[in-house]
Amino acid sequence: MDGELFPRPPARIAPGAVHVPGWLDPPAQSRLLAACRAWARPPAGLRTVRMPSGGEMSVRTVCLGWHWFPYGYARTVVDGDGAPVKPFPPWLGELAREAVARAYGRETRDEAAEPYDIALVNHYEDGARMGMHRDADEKSDAPVVSLSLGDTCVFRFGNTAGRGRPWTDVELRSGDLFVFGGPSRAAYHGVPRTLPGTAPPALGLKGRLNITLRVSGL
Template sequence: MTGELFPRERTEAAPGAVHVPDWLDPGRQRELVAACRAWARPPAGLRTVRLPGGGTMTARQVCLGWHWYPYGYARTVVDGDGAPVKPLPAWLAEWAREAVREAYGDAAPGEAAPHDAYDEAAPHDAYDYDIALINFYDSDARMGMHRDSDEKSDAPVVSFSLGDTCVFRFGNTETRTRPYTDVELRSGDLMVFGGPSRLAYHGVPKVHADTAPPELGLTGRLNITLRVSGLT
């Protein structure tokens, strides 16, 4: 949104859970939207995720690096067309490391960080991001409260938002219910959660239709979530 009286401030939804507004500039947003359109094409393209109980996720998904299915990872689309999963590009993994440095500086997740500067050799640079889950939400899509717990690594989760604004509900590590904090995520926003919040429940209860920046040419919301698998 433009023309606001005050800039949006970075906030911490919980210890180690950092929201950085407008982290992706318009150029990077357009680059990422174009890449998502290419990744969504078959084979190993955008699919509807079917849950073990017989239901389906309302957000559609494509994976890079490792293919996520409920509740594990594979190198092929085992619950779809069986094709090998598309590779995670090195530039996107580097964006994830940049995002972690932005969120935490050279401190550990959940500790106070000097956000105006960081050490280029900070330990966050060693994170080997090798998974991207790309979820596409239309205006009716939602994501229930869940934890990102299928990885063997405790490296922070990095989340980029593109397109329509959403309500991102960030909870606690014990229950899907309160206490939780609702964060408004707009196109270009960054969310990083690690340390004591790495296994917190989170979800998307609402997408605000027709709020995407017109120059993106995107109807709906894209969320790109990057993780370190810890798998071999």
């Protein structure tokens, strides 16, 4: 947020889990939003995910590189229009490596690390939420990179044993970075609520976008 009365320093939420406020500046946020809008168009565009139980997720999702469906990955939108998944752009992989280096305080990116090859883009409209879950469908334990655009949300970061306490609630604003890996790679996490109308007006986004970058290991 522009004109912060008090700065928001980076914070270690749990071992391997780091929150970096304001990592994306306004121009970078605008560029990423423009890319998300292009990815959301069909074919293989934004969709509502139906769970095996029959319920529908309240967020809408588009995938890059590999298509996620409950609970696996495919090269086509097997639970939608059947189109090939959109490609994962190399610049997103560069952004993910820069994010990990920033969160963990490394001087340089680890170019020898496994390449990031999955992006899940979730759009939260007013009232949307995400239940406690863990990112467990990948074969790699590389850190997960999460970027926020638009409305502020409450991000609940829990533990690796189950969906219950202990957990820590973190306020994620537009431009914030959250990275979790190492001991926290399999931690449960979710979004119990968003705060409608809190997006930066200049961004021109209604709701919240979360861009999650992962290494498939597939």
